[in-house]
Amino acid sequence: MSRSLQVRLFEKPVPLTELPTPCLLLEESRLERNAARLAVHWDGSSACLRPHLKTCRCWEVARRILASPAGPCTVATMGEAEAVTSLGGRDIVLAVSIRPALFARAQALMEQGADLKVLLDSRTMAQALADYAREQGCTFSVLLEIDCDGHRAGLAAADPELVCVADLLRAAGQIVAGVLTHAGSAYDCPDTASIQALADQEQEAALQAAELLRARGHACPIVSVGSTPTALLGTPRPGISEVRAGVYLFMDLVMEGLGVCSLEDLALSVLTSVIGGFPEQGRLPRRLLTDAGWAALSSDRGLERRFASQGFGLVCTMEGHLLPGLKVAELNQEHGMLSVPAHPDEDVRDALMHLRADSKLRILPNHACATSMMHQSIYLVRDNAAVALLPRFGGW
Amino acid sequence: MSRSLQVRLFEKPVPLTELPTPCLLLEESRLERNAARLAVHWDGSSACLRPHLKTCRCWEVARRILASPAGPCTVATMGEAEAVTSLGGRDIVLAVSIRPALFARAQALMEQGADLKVLLDSRTMAQALADYAREQGCTFSVLLEIDCDGHRAGLAAADPELVCVADLLRAAGQIVAGVLTHAGSAYDCPDTASIQALADQEQEAALQAAELLRARGHACPIVSVGSTPTALLGTPRPGISEVRAGVYLFMDLVMEGLGVCSLEDLALSVLTSVIGGFPEQGRLPRRLLTDAGWAALSSDRGLERRFASQGFGLVCTMEGHLLPGLKVAELNQEHGMLSVPAHPDEDVRDALMHLRADSKLRILPNHACATSMMHQSIYLVRDNAAVALLPRFGGW
Numbered sequence: 164m165s166r167s168l169q170v171r172l173f174e175k176p177v178p179l180t181e182l183p184t185p186c187l188l189l190e191e192s193r194l195e196r197n198a199a200r201l202a203v204h205w206d207g208s209s210a211c212l213r214p215h216l217k218t219c220r221c222w223e224v225a226r227r228i229l230a231s232p233a234g235p236c237t238v239a240t241m242g243e244a245e246a247v248t249s250l251g252g253r254d255i256v257l258a259v260s261i262r263p264a265l266f267a268r269a270q271a272l273m274e275q276g277a278d279l280k281v282l283l284d285s286r287t288m289a290q291a292l293a294d295y296a297r298e299q300g301c302t303f304s305v306l307l308e309i310d311c312d313g314h315r316a317g318l319a320a321a322d323p324e325l326v327c328v329a330d331l332l333r334a335a336g337q338i339v340a341g342v343l344t345h346a347g348s349a350y351d352c353p354d355t356a357s358i359q360a361l362a363d364q365e366q367e368a369a370l371q372a373a374e375l376l377r378a379r380g381h382a383c384p385i386v387s388v389g390s391t392p393t394a395l396l397g398t399p400r401p402g403i404s405e406v407r408a409g410v411y412l413f414m415d416l417v418m419e420g421l422g423v424c425s426l427e428d429l430a431l432s433v434l435t436s437v438i439g440g441f442p443e444q445g446r447l448p449r450r451l452l453t454d455a456g457w458a459a460l461s462s463d464r465g466l467e468r469r470f471a472s473q474g475f476g477l478v479c480t481m482e483g484h485l486l487p488g489l490k491v492a493e494l495n496q497e498h499g500m501l502s503v504p505a506h507p508d509e510d511v512r513d514a515l516m517h518l519r520a521d522s523k524l525r526i527l528p529n530h531a532c533a534t535s536m537m538h539q540s541i542y543l544v545r546d547n548a549a550v551a552l553l554p555r556f557g558g559w
Numbered sequence: 560m561s562r563s564l565q566v567r568l569f570e571k572p573v574p575l576t577e578l579p580t581p582c583l584l585l586e587e588s589r590l591e592r593n594a595a596r597l598a599v600h601w602d603g604s605s606a607c608l609r610p611h612l613k614t615c616r617c618w619e620v621a622r623r624i625l626a627s628p629a630g631p632c633t634v635a636t637m638g639e640a641e642a643v644t645s646l647g648g649r650d651i652v653l654a655v656s657i658r659p660a661l662f663a664r665a666q667a668l669m670e671q672g673a674d675l676k677v678l679l680d681s682r683t684m685a686q687a688l689a690d691y692a693r694e695q696g697c698t699f700s701v702l703l704e705i706d707c708d709g710h711r712a713g714l715a716a717a718d719p720e721l722v723c724v725a726d727l728l729r730a731a732g733q734i735v736a737g738v739l740t741h742a743g744s745a746y747d748c749p750d751t752a753s754i755q756a757l758a759d760q761e762q763e764a765a766l767q768a769a770e771l772l773r774a775r776g777h778a779c780p781i782v783s784v785g786s787t788p789t790a791l792l793g794t795p796r797p798g799i800s801e802v803r804a805g806v807y808l809f810m811d812l813v814m815e816g817l818g819v820c821s822l823e824d825l826a827l828s829v830l831t832s833v834i835g836g837f838p839e840q841g842r843l844p845r846r847l848l849t850d851a852g853w854a855a856l857s858s859d860r861g862l863e864r865r866f867a868s869q870g871f872g873l874v875c876t877m878e879g880h881l882l883p884g885l886k887v888a889e890l891n892q893e894h895g896m897l898s899v900p901a902h903p904d905e906d907v908r909d910a911l912m913h914l915r916a917d918s919k920l921r922i923l924p925n926h927a928c929a930t931s932m933m934h935q936s937i938y939l940v941r942d943n944a945a946v947a948l949l950p951r952f953g954g955w
Contacts, residue, residue, distance in 0.1 A: 183660070183955060184660075184955070185955060186955075217892055217893070239854075239892055239893045240854075240893055259834070259850070259893050259894065260834045260835050260848070262832055262834050262850070262916050262917050263916055263917045264579070264580075264832065264917050284835065285835065285837065287837055287839075287915070287916055288916055291916055315848070315891065315894060315896065316835050316848055316894070347891065436658055436660065438655070438656045438658050439656050439680065439681065439712050441681065441683055443683075452656070452711070452712055454655070454658070454955075457859070457929060458636075458932055459955075461857070461858055462857055462858045462859040462860070462926075462929055463853070463858040464858070464860070495711065495743065496613055496635055496928055496929075496932075497613070497635045497636055497655050498655065498711060498712070500711065519683070520658050520659055520683055520684055520687055521658050521659045521660050530858075532892055533853060533858055533892075536854055536892075536933075537932075539954075558935075559579060559580070559581060559582075559850075559855075
């Protein structure tokens with residue numbers, strides 16, 4: 164995959180009406196506010212921030228939030244790790260289980276100067292890594308994945324297997340850099356109190372696992388936790404060395420639905436053009452057709468069982484003001500179908516009656532990671548105009 | 560967006576075990592069978608095939624199915640039209656409503672030699688096009704969109720507005736090339752008999768609209784219908800000049816669920832590596848973790864209300880044999896979670912017990928268009944080995 168990684172700064176701000184649609188907009192002021200919120204929340208704790216770049220996949224965004232150009236940061240694929248390394252990142256956690264076919268690429272990154280930490284949670288994988296390292300004469304830094312909530316992967320904090328895996332790695336001359344856990348089930352929490360409790364459970368699991376390893380003589384410097392909900396709502400505990408989060412920068416309707424943020428925090432939206440269903444002869448349209456289909460929004464339904472009323476996204480004016488009652492009701496590949504309430508508020512009615520061919524709207528996405536994945540670049544927006552086009556990196 | 564459009568033919572076939580995962584596989588023999596099926600179905604009718612390239616977005620695939628390198632073909636975005644033109648395509652229908660911001664790009668394509676047909680369904684858009692054409696001194700070929708099933712867009716076949724729009728275009732010196740309709744509601748049909756009835760309704764609407772226009776002196780040479788279900792199951796009627804379909808080439812679980820094809824027709828799959836949940840100590844895994852998350856599969860649920868049991872996809876061995884009872888139960892960005900039945904068939908159990916780190920599986924996607932959208936290239940597979948890497952084009 165060849166993508167331009169050059170940022171395009173516009174000589175003068177470009178009005179949103181002049182942007183090609185559909186495209187991704189990122190509100191700079193909200194991005195900065197969201198970034199500051201997490202930093203302030205963990206300020207004074209034992210933990211540093213290790214932002215997860217899988218959401219933004221954008222170095223220009225990363226540059227604004229990382230402690231230094233070298234990191235620390237988190238990525239989800241080896242392709243992302245390679246992109247970040249080529250851009251100057253050094254302190255990188257690849258937070259998806261490593262596998263044998265990727266060992267050589269990890270080694271190559273280390274040889275380029277990256278301090279890459281790889282993740283694993285089984286003796287099988289640890290043995291394979293140790294075998295490879297012995298053969299190649301190289302040393303990996305390894306994080307052991309801890310399962311804090313039965314969500315996806317990892318060993319239980321008290322699983323004796325954890326010590327076996329760590330011992331195996333040490334005996335093979337590999338570095339046991341620490342433990343990592345992710346409270347992925349935060350997305351199933353019914354309220355913010357449950358998220359707070361889960362955050363505590365997440366930190367407890369990581370601390371307990373680290374203690375177990377330290378009792379066996381593993382230094383275990385890294386004690387890593389995180390997910391946007393738990394990172395923002397949990398109470399930092401001493402001993403946690405770092406916190407990971409990704410979507411906190413952009414926010415989305417899922418986060419709003421979980422009570423983690425408000426609609427005014429959503430920094431990411433999709434700019435779309437109206438292509439059909441214009442108001443005619445003073446009649447309010449029943450539905451509007453736009454050029455943002457699932458190819459631009461993704462098919463992600465968010466937490467649909469809980470918040471079905473938001474459909475595939477909520478609808479704002481071009482300037483970003485919510486149009487209450489409208490939603491993206493249906494998506495085809497290159498068509499978005501917006502449903503219009505029969506009796507909208509007066510100002511919504513007024514906004515709708517002014518729509519013409521090529522009029523612009525903004526869609527607030529259910530899931531910022533999924534929506535941004537459909538785009539290769541992001542328009543940075545300041546005062547309702549685009550000031551730069553930021554390339555996204557990616558791939559596997 | 561800069562993408563390589565170079566096909567990479569491998570000197571010798573590459574075993575699937577050596578491919579980087581996740582990646583897209585296309586079974587050449589099934590592709591050819593699927594292509595032949597539509598061609599045979601319409602053979603002897605008045606219609607030519609105008610394949611929709613939005614599914615494959617791949618010139619190497621298009622080349623195999625188009626009547627000639629020049630077309631006819633269908634695309635869904637101006638970016639696709641531009642890619643196809645640059646690759647030698649000429650007879651192109653852009654099957655999503657045109658809008659003023661795209662007029663100049665359409666004009667540029669015509670100046671490059673493309674015989675581009677644009678689509679519209681309102682006086683508003685026709686007037687805007689006519690104004691632009693007069694100003695620029697250019698001539699557009701226009702298809703009028705007909706609504707045959709209340710699905711999305713278009714004018715009803717008997718709507719007097721249709722003639723008004725056509726007259727407006729003619730008066731402005733524009734070419735009324737014909738009518739186009741799409742039975743998008745085929746996806747809601749409960750059975751194949753309903754799809755057949757809908758296909759008839761689709762053709763009837765197009766024929767009726769064409770007749771209305773001809774009665775007003777518009778030649779209306781193009782009478783275009785299509786959707787994969789109606790194109791494959793409908794009975795061709797005289798007077799239809801062309802049929803459009805896209806997903807018929809790849810097929811997917813939605814098409815299988817609708818009764819349009821069988822599982823053995825699915826030509827597209829995602830190759831994935833097992834990264835966790837291996838069988839241990841003779842115990843069958845409860846679930847498997849793979850590296851194909853929604854970033855590789857899309858979040859498309861298919862016809863989930865009807866076929867929820869298939870989750871986000873069905874699971875096959877690397878060789879493509881279905882593993883009954885397994886499905887992609889959950890997706891994170893870069894993780895696929897496969898559920899394993901408690902009591903699988905003996906051969907399924909056997910296949911599962913042989914899984915190791917990096918073992919490969921194939922996932923059959925719900926929606927081929929959405930899954931392939933997540934990938935920039937496709938491995939062409941012959942006899943369980945990759946013979947070429949085919950680039951995909953795209954963008955807006």
